[in-house]
Amino acid sequence: GQNIDQPTEMTATEGAIVQINCTYQTSGFNGLFWYQQHAGEAPTFLSYNVLDGLEEKGRFSSFLSRSKGYSYLLLKELQMKDSASYLCAVRGDTNAGKSTFGDGTTLTVKP
């Protein structure tokens, strides 16, 4: 089975840096995704990691350690529009397209 853990809520200040952690225990591993979801909207794809290390994409970076079953999403220079839910999703032991989502971390950015 799949078990994915993220903090439920986080708060940060505009202009700051925030790190959202995700730990997972899965029967197999074919990659980890981060999605952003604003309230009432669909999730949007942010990043994908399958090898250990850091992937940087503008203000957002994502890190993966497969041996530790651990990932984080790093958001720099926070903006008010970054207030959203951030979903960690793991692709398991098949290539069948299925991703299992964590419960999401609700990030609130304050002025």
Place this chain on the structure above:
Amino acid sequence: DTEVTQTPKHLVMGMTNKKSLKCEQHMGHRAMYWYKQKAKKPPELMFVYSYEKLSINESVPSRFSPECPNSSLLNLHLHALQPEDSALYLCASSQGTGAVYGYTFGSGTRLTVV
């Protein structure tokens, strides 16, 4: 065109009604998905279509019936639903089912069963 389009955006139906949700993409993606999302919960996979064939059914009740008429369209037929089926239904697509492909989600259909 980089979008997944879902219709309708909102749907209210009675427990004896039959309705259909529609999803369309013109990105040439060969995998399409139906997810169900309850409030403050993550999306839960219902069905996966790969090259227009059903590849995953996550033990979804038969009152939900998916259909993939062609590579651009995905339908979800609804019949005799229960109030607990009220949720946001998300369609997604990806280039393939291989691990490297992230999803492009549609904006969803918010379904209320009365």
